[in-house]
Amino acid sequence: MRAAFQRGHGSTTRTAASARPAGLVALRLGLAALFPVPAGAEPAPPLTIHYLERRIERPTPLNNEDPVPDDEGARGAELGLRDSNATGRFVGLSFALETRVVEPGQELAAAFRALGAPRFLVVNAPAEDVLALSDLPEAKDTVLLNIGAPDTRLRDRDCRARLLHVLPSRAMLTDALVELLVFKRWTRILLVSGPEPGDRLYAESLRRSARKFGARIVAESSFDVHGADIRDSALREFALVTRGPEHDVVAVADEANAFGTNLVYNTASPRPVVGTQGLSPAGWGRAVEAWAAVQLQGRFRKLAGRAMRPIDYAGWLAVHAVGEAAVQLKSIDPAAIRTLMLSPRFEVGGFKGRPLSFRPWNGQLRQPLFLLWPGAVVAAAPVEGFLHHRTDLDTLGLDAPESACRAFSGGTG
CATH class of the missing domain: 3.40.50.2300 (Response regulator)
Known part of the structure; x- marks a missing residue:
């Protein structure tokens, strides 16, 4: 490698989920089915996670390819909800999901205000919409989880303190x-x-x-x-x-x-x-099966009737991360959940063989990525031999010295 790196030799309401590395995710879900909450237990009020999407106009695909599903992202969030509820019941927590989709040309800010005062908002929208939502005065207490905009500038000069990125950046x-x-x-x-x-x-x-x-x-x-x-x-x-x-x-x-x-x-x-x-x-693909990913693929296909796409995975992981933080805290206090999610001790499983975490300098989720062609996974990145003094996951995307983000108070993590 070169430079800072060293290369070695070798509108609906539903209810749902969370987890750690893949094996623990599967174990929790199985135990939840075997040991439901006792009938006399007093349930805690649910933590509502909101999902807001800007539907965009897409060109007609060539080569008789399947079009982008209308429910891309939303179905992933729904599965994340199910999984979070399955694990949350162990500590007496529950979660709800409220979904709102805005058609092209409609005002996204109005849709946000109609949600009331959301504390956790999964956003599937282009970069300009993400920034506009982040800057709304009404969103000052909202944590936004970006699953639709890969623009690197959102993790750089245009970052925002309450904006986390579950979708990988172009970088x-x-x-x-x-x-x-x-x-x-x-x-x-x-x-x-x-x-x-x-x-x-x-x-x-x-x-x-x-x-x-x-x-x-x-x-x-x-x-x-x-x-x-x-x-x-x-x-x-x-x-x-x-x-x-x-x-x-x-x-x-x-x-x-x-x-x-x-x-x-x-x-x-x-x-x-x-x-x-x-x-x-x-970040995800139909061919991904290792690290028990086949379980997640199967559950999503059963729910949606189609393969899980990268934005579906990001939607699942966004809801799952909020649920996991709540389960670790045994609390649905939004401020505590946000603080934990941005702390160095927070880790969340994503069926990728290693724990994932948010970068404290720009809110980007660290995660392995896949090199795919339609039939198979060719490799996973970080690739063998690419090293970093903190974690090799930080060889992917903007490292702390590269990022112009100043909205986050965290250091180099």
Whole structure:
């Protein structure tokens, strides 16, 4: 590795959950079914967790791909609720979930005010909406858990003290990808970017990750389909944009999937495609099964009738983290829960083989990420050999010296 790092050698109301590392999660859920709360026990009032989503308009997918589900994120939060209730009953706690979805063009602030005074709000919305909610005077006592905006700036200069990030940032995703490329010595990258704002941000993040770990962008090109269907012309058009100096991989920045899928096997040279398509970094995926993740996958499929997507996982983990903090405290006091969640002693299980925790300098959840293609998990990041003086999880995304966030009072954790 390079720089600061060292590379070694080798609107509904429902009720639901929480946990620790995967085995303990499964054990708690099983025991909850075997030992329900005695009939005469006096239940405590539930802690209500709110879920607020901005529905966004998405382009029609190419290649007969499945569209993004309308309930993406919300279903994950619902499963998190179920799991939190299953474990909370051991200490006499219960949880409720109130969900509100705002259509494109509608005012998100009005929807927030309609929730009353939420203390924990899971937010599935673009970055501008997340910031607007964070800055509402009415939200001064609300902890927001971001599950929909990967924008690194929310963990950097635009951070907020009560804003926690369960979804990995773009910086974390591209760091995970470049770690694997460097590990495999595929360090010469040809970058192809789309025209959308998210594509530009992903490309910028990829450049930063390349500099961080010692890889090199040898050439760049842009591609814009201009509303045309490029499936019939992909063989010819992609050969043009992927010609350049000798390279090991073709990296694509196409978050809307306007062309990236068609780039695979259509490059000028026989090279792997990585990035938003091809070999892709993600917080979760259908192929993840290790560390008892298959149990979470099965429970989600039973609930939602489909595979668990990364934002579903983030929704589950956001509710689960609040529930776990309450269970550890044996209390539903919001201030105490927030304090614990941001403390160095808080850990939460996420079916990823190791405990997860929030970074005290910008509120980002530390977590392993997966390098996936549709059929399998290729690797997990942090990749072997990438070291850090605190935890190798902090090789992914903005480390404390890199982050311009000043809203958090915590140090380097």
